[in-house]
Amino acid sequence: MRALVAFLIGAIIALSLFYFIRYYFGNPFRLMFYTVEVKNKNFDQTLEELQKKLNENGLKVIRVLPISKALEARGVKDFMKYSIILACDIPNKEKLLVKAPSLTNLIPCSVAVYDDGKGVKVSAPKEIVFLAEEAKKLTEEEIKLLIDTYRTLRKTIDEVRR
Amino acid sequence: MRKLLLLLATLTILFAQSGKLLYTERIEGIPYEEVVILLETALNGKNMNVLEKLEVSKKPKMTVFYVCNLTYGDKILRAFPQFGTLAPCRIYVLEREDGSVEVGYINVQNLVKGFRKYLTPEVIEVFLKADKDVKEAIKEVKGEM
Numbered sequence: 308m309r310a311l312v313a314f315l316i317g318a319i320i321a322l323s324l325f326y327f328i329r330y331y332f333g334n335p336f337r338l339m340f341y342t343v344e345v346k347n348k349n350f351d352q353t354l355e356e357l358q359k360k361l362n363e364n365g366l367k368v369i370r371v372l373p374i375s376k377a378l379e380a381r382g383v384k385d386f387m388k389y390s391i392i393l394a395c396d397i398p399n400k401e402k403l404l405v406k407a408p409s410l411t412n413l414i415p416c417s418v419a420v421y422d423d424g425k426g427v428k429v430s431a432p433k434e435i436v437f438l439a440e441e442a443k444k445l446t447e448e449e450i451k452l453l454i455d456t457y458r459t460l461r462k463t464i465d466e467v468r469r
Numbered sequence: 470m471r472k473l474l475l476l477l478a479t480l481t482i483l484f485a486q487s488g489k490l491l492y493t494e495r496i497e498g499i500p501y502e503e504v505v506i507l508l509e510t511a512l513n514g515k516n517m518n519v520l521e522k523l524e525v526s527k528k529p530k531m532t533v534f535y536v537c538n539l540t541y542g543d544k545i546l547r548a549f550p551q552f553g554t555l556a557p558c559r560i561y562v563l564e565r566e567d568g569s570v571e572v573g574y575i576n577v578q579n580l581v582k583g584f585r586k587y588l589t590p591e592v593i594e595v596f597l598k599a600d601k602d603v604k605e606a607i608k609e610v611k612g613e614m
Binding site: 334335336339340342370372374377378381383386387389391400401402404405408409411412416417418419421423428430431432436437440 | 489490491493520521525526529531533537539542543546547550551553554555556557559561563571573575583584587
């Protein structure tokens with residue numbers, strides 16, 4: 308009886324683990340992007356507050372690309388409000404980028420702010436896919452620096468979404 | 470940490486069915502500085518507009534181009550706004566120890582492969598067209614076009 312219970316518990320844990328991994332790794336959008344919906348703020352308020360918080364949390368904002376305004380200037384009229392914040396200008400980035408050039412996609416980070424008609428959303432890339440490929444080239448400290456930077460980025464986005 | 474990341478890499482490959490994240494090409498016989506100038510001109514000529522050119526490192530020499538095509542951006546971001554987190558497209562030029570120059574950017578073919586199930590045929594076409602434009606720009610630099 309005891310063996311049967313142990314087997315059932317083991318099977319449930321294994322199945323849960325399998326479905327969790329499939330849920331997380333089976334959808335590339337979940338794997339590559341961190342996307343949240345912002346509550347009680349419009350697009351402009353979100354954009355402004357996010358820039359302020361990014362700077363406060365040490366993820367220096369380098370530039371903001373007003374994509375929807377640029378498209379509007381070219382005659383596109385029905386595009387959602389959309390801007391990209393270039394941030395996360397970390398120190399000693401040159402060493403990292405030379406060692407692992409694919410990290411140019413993470414540093415500086417591109418944070419997308421947009422209003423898709425259903426609400427204001429913020430998307431950021433996830434570091435895990437790039438790090439998984441480049442881990443062999445990097446030191447533990449460099450990996451930690453990137454993970455910490457992106458953890459702070461997600462924390463900052465969460466502060467703004469509330 | 471490294472082992473965990475390697476495990477994650479295996480899981481990513483198994484489930485997302487994608488390959489290498491980076492597409493690279495080696496250019497031989499042309500000095501680094503010349504490659505940078507020629508690539509900028511070639512990219513602009515393909516309407517892959519260089520928004521910014523950042524000299525990342527002096528030794529070894531490395532430059533990153535931040536490139537954008539608004540027409541493509543309109544089509545991709547309208548359907549899948551999350552892809553803005555990979556924009557502007559980053560193309561790097563890196564001088565290697567043997568004197569050759571490496572040019573690289575995100576592997577669009579593998580990106581499309583990983584997301585194919587979710588993307589519309591129109592968006593896939595735009596991604597592949599952008600990839601073709603960049604590859605042609607690199608070919609121009611090499612003098613192959």
